[in-house]
Amino acid sequence: MKYIVFTFTFFIGFITMLKNVYIVNTKKSNLPDFEIFTSQNQAIILYDIKGSSLDSISAYLLAEDIYQVTNYKPKVITKIKEAKGNVIVIGSIKSKLIGNFLNQKELSSSFKNQWESYLYKTISNPNKKIKKALVISGTNARGVAYGVFNISKKIGVNPWYWWADVPVKQSKELILKQLDFYSKSPSVKYRGIFLNDEDWGLQPWAAKTIEPETGDIGPKTYSKIFELLLRLNANTIWPAMHPSTKAFFYYPNNAKIAEAYQIVIGTSHAEPMLCNNVDEWNKQAFGDFNYVTNKTNVINYWENRVKNAKNLNAIYTMGMRGVHDSGMEGVKNNYEAVQLLDGIISDQRTLLKKHINPKVETIPQAFTVYKEVLDLYKAGLKVPDDITLVWTDDNYGYIRALSNIEEQKRSGGSGVYYHASYWGRPHDYLWLDTTNPHLIREEMMKAYNLNNRTIWILNVGDIKPAEYSTQLFLDIAYDAEKFQNSKYTTSHQQQFFDDIFGKAFSKNITKIKETYYQLAFERKPEFMGWSQTEPTTQIFNTQYNPFSNNDEITQRINAYETIEKEVNSIENELPNTLKSAFMQLVSYPVKGASNMNKKFLYRDKALAYAKQGRKSASIYKNLSNEAFLNIEHLTENYNQLSNGKWNGIMDMKPRRLPVYENPTIEFPESHSKELVGVSIEDTLKTLQGLNCLPTYYVGDSKSYFIDVYLKNSESGTWQIKQHPNWIKTSKISGVLNTSEALEERIYISIDWDSWIKTGKPSTETLIIQTNSEEIPIQIHISNSYKNITQNSxxxxxxxxxxxxxxxxxxxxxxxxxxxxxxxxxxxxxxxxxxxxxxxxxxxxxxxxxxxxxxxxxxxxxxxxxxxxxxxxxxxxxxxxxxxxxxxxxxxxxxxxxxxxxxxxxxxxxxxxxxxxxxxxxxxxxxxxxxxxxxxxxxxxxxxxxxxxxxxxxxxxxxxxxxxxx
CATH class of the missing domain: 2.60.120.1620 (Jelly Rolls)
Incomplete structure (x- = not known):
């Protein structure tokens, strides 16, 4: 039996499993039961047929969700006279249907006027036929939907059940046990995503897999996207708009689906008046997209869209740029651009007045301050007060500006367009989702706390693999106050994985992903070639040094290998039902990032070691090539997940930039006369003309390394000749050969107690003897800080x-x-x-x-x-x-x-x-x-x-x- 408890704190109790029966223990034992499915009671669903089409969609999706949990599908009805037993009632608080269950006078006017809010109320015996009613009502259609889908989540249907193959948590019986609940208004009014750079994932996948009859991102794909948005308490879409994809309005059913799901349609910074210039502006037929020389055709182009879209929920992007993410044509400088834009916005608002509403200030409009447009705004462009200013990040997660005190007073408010995926200079990151959650929280809470709360849009690229960034961004947008404490970010991430994989795995998965994001914060996988684009350069050596700072290359490889091993361990323990979701959300990004790093870091080692004449250089060359092949294999497996459901969604080489290729590694064979070589950490350090390890500081547990390696023989030997007992070595001798050990690393540290007993010498010389020579290495001790407090x-x-x-x-x-x-x-x-x-x-x-x-x-x-x-x-x-x-x-x-x-x-x-x-x-x-x-x-x-x-x-x-x- 599964009990789900809703209260003003939203959730009371904890769930334990016993023989597929879920129980919530709660001190509020007198809460009324609402049986959705038991052996004695099977609830039905009643929705308002005169309400929004979204009421119907929500009702039928809830019925399907209950079926997935219990294998019982409630009957869905629209007539109250047919309702009996236990009934889930769905509708607007203003509807006649809900009026049969709720006394409007009992609802506060403040709640009734809240944006996109919902309530739950359990009522016993509302009429002679209905035993119990669970009322899910909202202040508008989306409020109703959020109420429905938040119950779905609590009964075991994760918002990512379809998009990440998260299995539904099944139960033999399903009982709700709840108090009345009234949600607060979302923190941000319009919250959504921008589908972008879809050329290598979303579009080919849709064409191959979900919508082959369209061969494109069409209404079937959008219906799944819109459902996801509602399950994530979101409401806005900027549709896909690259040349690979037909414009949103090309397929008439796209707009109809948006209207049915009550999703607000907007367009990106480069697409004024809901127009997709890339696909819809026909230069041959219309001429240049130039308001100076071709105003009539541009106005007609915009007017046709406004007339056709006038009944849609929409936010109109105002202003003008080039056809596709480029500067406006026909102007020579910022002064001319500002003057022209002023007239363009005025003309656009005239179209909105004419075809939508004479009170243009009531129509949602946005002016996105992106790239060169920010310079125009700084140069004095006056944007009408009721138009929302949408500030942007710099494409890499750092917001370029937010509203000052005066701008915060604008009636249209302000918002943010933010990137979790990007195509452009200095380098793309279209492959993996690596934006650090702590950075997203910091930047978006900065926007929230400075009252930029009207529109928040996240560029999610292909949606996958940006699932968690999408969840985080939209959760902040929906309830920002939870994120005021920066430490909540980790708790949020753990809850995300707990909801999917359970408490047995979520803590370790969170630690893995925290490390994954932190390593990417140091350097994104896509940036490991140290290359750039626009213009595109070839790859360079990384700046990780294999010879100092304790070998930065090995440290980074080891960090990735540690989380890879942890991923493999969890993967082996997970039930088969969770393995597809785990691959999508954890395994592929972690292993993909790890192998991208190994590809370049092993390349660097191969090249650096080849210069020293090390025979081991060829091993690192092979490891680099192997890492590339691993990414190929991982990507093939990803695209075969869930019986081919995701065929085409993952591309390991978006835009075919050099960083994604298997790097060429060429170096000459060593012909050194030396048999064995020796390399010392921080080799550039010398003292009195001798090779010298970095200085040791009294009391410090630090160790430094010496490498011995084969250079020009099949085998060799080495040993550290007699040395004082206060110098600790990880090994004192060894044999090198081509079959087992081409090189060895020796760690040198100090036994401080023995050093003191020996009389605190300041220097000592180690001798490493190889087949052909003796190499002196000096050890230096510093006692500079003998009178200083510990931890200074x-x-x-x-x-x-x-x-x-x-x-x-x-x-x-x-x-x-x-x-x-x-x-x-x-x-x-x-x-x-x-x-x-x-x-x-x-x-x-x-x-x-x-x-x-x-x-x-x-x-x-x-x-x-x-x-x-x-x-x-x-x-x-x-x-x-x-x-x-x-x-x-x-x-x-x-x-x-x-x-x-x-x-x-x-x-x-x-x-x-x-x-x-x-x-x-x-x-x-x-x-x-x-x-x-x-x-x-x-x-x-x-x-x-x-x-x-x-x-x-x-x-x-x-x-x-x-x-x-």
Whole structure:
């Protein structure tokens, strides 16, 4: 027996399984039962035939959902006189049908006027024939649907049951046990998705699999998409619009299906007046898409669409750009563009007045401030107050600007168009869903808290594999207040996987995906070729260093292999019914990302090792090629899932960019006279002319590596000659050969107790003897910090690494502060200058302060501090991203993380998710140094800092561990 309990906190109790019987334990044991299916009671569904077509759709889908759970399909009726027994009643609160069950006077006027809200109410004996009624009613048709589908979710039908093959949780009996419930209004008015760059997934899949008769994305596909949107409490679509796809209005039933599902139709930033220029603007017939030279034809083109779509729920995109994501034609500069756009918007509104409503301000309209349009807006374009300003991210997850205090007063409000998938420069990411959930939460809550709440649209590409990003984005849009605490992001993700795979697996899956997203935040799989596009370049070596920072390449490969093994372990334990969903949501993205990384990282190792003459270089070349073949195999398996249901949905090479190909790896054969080679971590370090490992610091457990490898023989030997017992080695000798071990890595660390007993020597020399030579390697010990408190930040080997949340002091003010955002950043916890609505602080004495103490052992005039922030943009169009930085008693320096347009700096920022600024800092004495950071502008997100005394110009790409004593 399954009990589902709804209360004002939405859900009480916990579910336990016993012999396929689900029970909710609750203190509210006196809640009324509503039996949907038991041996004594089988409910029927009654909906309002005079209501919206969506009432009918919801009723029949609910009946199907109940059938999937119980194998009992309720009868669906429309006449109250036929209703008897237990009845689920569906309809608008304004309908005559619902009036038979609810007293309108008992409903508050505030609830009745809420946007897209719903209620649940259980009523005993509403008439002589009906024993119990479960009323699901809404303030509009979509409110009703949300009420229906949220019950479906609670009885075991996941919103992704079709789109991710999530199995329905079945039960022998189904009983609801609930209190009355009234939902609140959604946080954002229009919430939805943009189908985009569908050329390699959604469109070919629809043509092959779900809709071969259309050979395209048509009404069958859209009906499934619209159902998903409603199950996710969403309401808006920007239809697919690439050249591979016919325009939405090409198939008349597309609009009819949208109307039936009550989905609001909008169009992207490049498609004014619901027109798909790529498919619908016929240049040969109409001429240039140029308002200066061809105004009449452009106006006629728009007017025909407005006339034909006037009865649709729609948001009209206003303004004009080029045919497809390009600048407007016919203007020479921003001044001309602003003047022309002003007239265009006026003419477009005249069409809306003429054909839809003379009160044009009541018609939903949007002006998307995208790419060059932002420059026009900054240049003085005046957008009518009732038009919603839709701000955009920079295509890589960082919102370019949001409404300032005055813009927040606009009657049309504002919103955000955001990307989880993108085609364009500096590089596409169309393959895997890798945008970090903590970044999505931070940026969208920033929009919400600055009152940008009218329209939120997520570019989901092909929908798959962006399932979780879609869920997260739409859940924030529906109930943003849950996400005010940044830590809720992880809880949300775990709940997503719990709903699908159950508590036995959800915690581990969440940990896997958190690591997956964090590794991609460091560098997306699509960016691992270090290439760019528009124009497209060939691949380059990565910036991961195999010889220093504890071998960055091996660390990254190991991190991916760890989560791959965990995925395999779960995959082996999962029941067969969950394996398709697991492949789609977890296994394919994790293994795909892992193998894309291995493809390039093993390539780098092969090339780097070949330069050293290592015979092992060929092994890494083969591993790189193997990784490419693994991706091919994984993709073939994905497209065969669920008996071919997803045939064509996954393409491992969207746009056929160089990064997706099997990289060429060529290197000459080694002809070295040496038999065995030796490589030392951080090889560039030397002391007194000798090979030298990085310095060891007293008390530090750090180890460093030495590699020994075959160069030009079938076998060889090595050994570490006699060394003091305070030097610990992972191995002291070995044999190298071509069949078993072409190379070995030896880790060297210090036994500090033995070191003390030996008299605390500052140096020692190891001798590695090979077949042909003896190689001395010097060990150096630093005792620079013997009088310093444990856990202090110190300079080690020319670097001090500090994470921004590890301050020694924080001095916040009454209305201004530095706030920690958990989960975000390379350090996984960043400091934000707050509150977001604060004005810039010009008086450092009254500004919030972060203070850091660093102990150094180097005196130099050539040191620098690198400050790394999250590469966000200023909060408003006229904003900045400044902080004031003071080193010791040196003059304060102003640092601004703001970037301009699509500059080279911005490109590097978004590819690495780092905004990097550097200042010169003199170190006049050893010992304690002070770093002080004052808030100037709100919204700055500080991640970590690097003090560099080494003289090296490049920093480690991977964030090292903090350098603590």
């Amino acid at each position: 930040f110190v300079e080690k080997n020319g670097y001090a690494i500090l994470y921004a949340n590890q301050y020694s002091q924080i001095k916040n003010k009454e209305n201004l502060s530095w706030q920690e955002i958990s989960g975000l950043g390379h350090s996984k916890s960043v400091m934000q200058s707050s509150p977001l609505h604060a004005s810039s602080s010009t008086n450092h004495e009254n500004a919030p302060v972060l203070e850091y103490e660093i102990y150094t052992e180097t005196i130099t005039n050539k040191a620098n501090i690198t400050l790394v922030a999250i590469p966000t943009h200023p909060l408003t169009t006229d904003g900045e991203l400044k902080v004031a930085v003071q080193w010791n008693d040196e003059p304060i320096q102003i640092v601004n993380f703001k970037t301009e347009g699509r500059s080279s700096e911005w490109k590097e920022n978004v590819l690495s998710n780092k905004a990097i600024k550097q200042i010169h800092v003199p170190i006049k004495n050893t010992g304690k140094q002070n770093l002080i950071i004052y808030m100037i502008d709100a919204g700055v997100l500080l991640d970590y800092f690097v003090l560099n005394t080494s003289g090296k110009k490049t920093l480690p790409y991977k964030l090292p561990n903090e350098t603590k004593l």
